Amino acid sequence: MTATILFTSFALFLLLSVPIGISIGLSTLVTIALIDIxxxxxxxxxxxxxxDSFPLMAVPFFILAxxxxxxxxxxxxxxxxATSIVGxxxxxxxxxxIITSLFFAAISGSGPATVAAVGGMMIPAMVDHGYDKRFATAVIASAGALGVIIPPSIPMVIYGVIGSASIGDLFISGVIPGVLVAFGLMVWSYIYAKKMGYTGTDEKMSIKKIGESLYDAKWALLIPIIILGGIYGGIFTPTEAAVVAVVYSFMAGIFLYREIKLQDLPRLFADxxxxxxxxxxxxxxxxxxxRLLTIEEIxxxxxxxxxxxTDERIILVFLIITLLLIVGCFMDTLAAIIILTPILLPIAINLNFxxxxxxxxxxxxxxxGFITPPLGVNLFVSSGISGLSISVLSRAIVPFFIAMVITLxxxxFIPQLSLILIN
Structure with a gap:
């Protein structure tokens, strides 16, 4: 009875286009009022x-950074x-x-932020060089999902808090899987580009140009090294690393690159x-x-x-992955982690994960889920940049979706890819 009221009211609020956080809160409130327990x-x-959690304090600081x-x-x-190396x-x-998104993901910890930062430059550049706009937009939208896989990752912080897991271990475990997802996207991009005849820029690759671009980006490239190196070196906790990221980005933006003015800060803080x-x-x-689900033993x-x-491990694993992929289409990542972790983690442990x-x-x-409608936040951000409709972009994203599922x-099924760095 409780589960029926809870999920029915939640679905109803979503159908009424109530924001996800408000929908969850209202459905909880309605259920409490009706069951009276x-x-x-x-x-x-x-x-x-x-x-009221110290690890959770990392979230606002990583966002501000x-x-x-x-x-x-x-x-x-x-x-x-990235362009100087493979352009x-x-x-x-x-x-x-994709490479730029990989690097920016190690800085921002956010999927939509990665799409907005990289897409604003790369989508017009690809279109100017003859790339189909649908393909160009889909590349950046899918690569933006790396923002929550490559550490530091806000969803990993939430999972660590809910699942009582080490956030530092989660961060380091996400490195190889994140790179693997990026590689899968690159493979499909190369295959499609080869088929369509999308060549690179006219400029030849030169060690001098690569060196110049690396030198110009040295302060940016140091950020993930400082953040992740400090965490894994035991110098500071993930929460403290978030504060370090804010201070470093502030210093780099104002004093090193000089592209942030003091009058810009109120807007940045407000955002x-x-x-x-x-x-x-x-x-x-x-x-x-x-918590309501837990009290009712759902x-x-x-x-x-x-x-x-079934007691077949492989079938259960596929059921769990299918459930997560479906939920990702309709629910915000953070909300899904908070709600589903207490449900799925015990099953996963029982399956020897x-x-x-x-x-x-x-x-x-x-x-x-960042690239699957109807939620698909990255689709909306990239659509705003390119001007393509969500329906058109949803079709263009299908090959990238398949590449990401294969990588997943x-x-x-190869746990060593996630665990080798912490072991």
């Missing part, structure tokens, strides 16, 4: 206690580095866009605060939603149902 104050208490870096001249320098190859600009508020509303509402019931369907490995599977599966299966 908890006080209405339960929702308010969960909102407060859910965000991403805002500052995006406006501080870092993204176009990363584009220059003259077949499909070089598409591959350069960061707006994004943070949106995320924390989702976190608070989803935590109350998930996760245990779901686990029992899934385990009763390492919690860190399962966290990478979960984040990667839900990251694919490789990551799932």
């Amino acid at each position: 908890l006080p209405v104050s339960f929702l308010a208490k969960e909102f407060v206690t859910s965000v 991403g805002e500052i870096m995006g406006k501080g001249g870092i993204s176009h320098r990363l584009v220059n580095v 003259n190859k077949t499909g070089g600009l598409a591959i350069a866009g 960061g605060a707006l994004t943070t508020a949106t995320i924390l509303i989702i976190v608070g509402a989803a935590t109350a939603f998930g 996760p245990t019931q779901v686990a029992d149902i899934m385990l009763s369907i 390492d919690p860190i490995h399962f966290g990478i599977i979960m984040v990667t599966s839900l990251a694919i 299966l490789i990551i799932t």
Whole structure:
């Protein structure tokens, strides 16, 4: 009864186009009011206690760091580095866009931010060089999903908090899977570019040009080294690393690259605060939603149902991945992690998955949701840049979706790819 009211009201609010965080909160409130087993104050208490977490403090700082870096001249320098290395190859600009997204992902921790920062430069550049606009937009939209797979990753922070897993281990475990996803996107981009005759730039690759672009981007390239090196070297925690990222990006944007003016800071802080508020509303509402599920023992019931369907490990793994891919189409990544982790993690452990490995599977599966409608946040951001409709872009994204799913299966069934760096 509780589950029926909870999920029915949630679906109804979504159909009414109520924002995801508000939909989760309202469905929780409606359920509490109708089943009358908890006080209405339960929702308010969960909102407060859910965000009262030291690891969760990393979220607003990584968001602010991403805002500052995006406006501080870092993204176009990363584009220059990637273009100088592969820009003259077949499909070089598409591959350069993916490489740039890979680097920017290691800075921002956000999928939409990666699309916005890289797409604004790379999509027009590809179109100017004769690339089909649909293909160019799809490349950047799919590469933007790397923003939550490559560390630092906000969804990994949330999974670590909910699943009581080491955020530092999650970060380091995401490196190889993230690079593998990027490689899968590059392979398809090369195949398609070869078929369509998309050549690279007219400029020949030269060691001098690569050296110049690397030197110009040296402060940007140091950011992931400082953040991840500090975490893995035991110098600071992931939360403290987020603060270091803000300070470093502030110094780089104002004093080193000099592309951020003091009068720009209020706007940057406001944008960061707006994004943070949106995320924390989702976190608070989803935590109350998930706690209500736990109180009613719904996760245990779901686990029992899934385990009763079959005892074949491979079939159960495919069921879990399919569920995550479907949920990613309709639900925000953070909300999905908060709600589904208590349900799926015990099943995964029962299937002999390492919690860190399962966290990478979960984040990667839900990251694919960034390019699948109707939610598909990256589709909307890239659509705004290129001017293509969501329906057109949804068709163009299909090959990249397939490439990412194939990569996801490789990551799932070869756990060493995720665990080798921490072991």
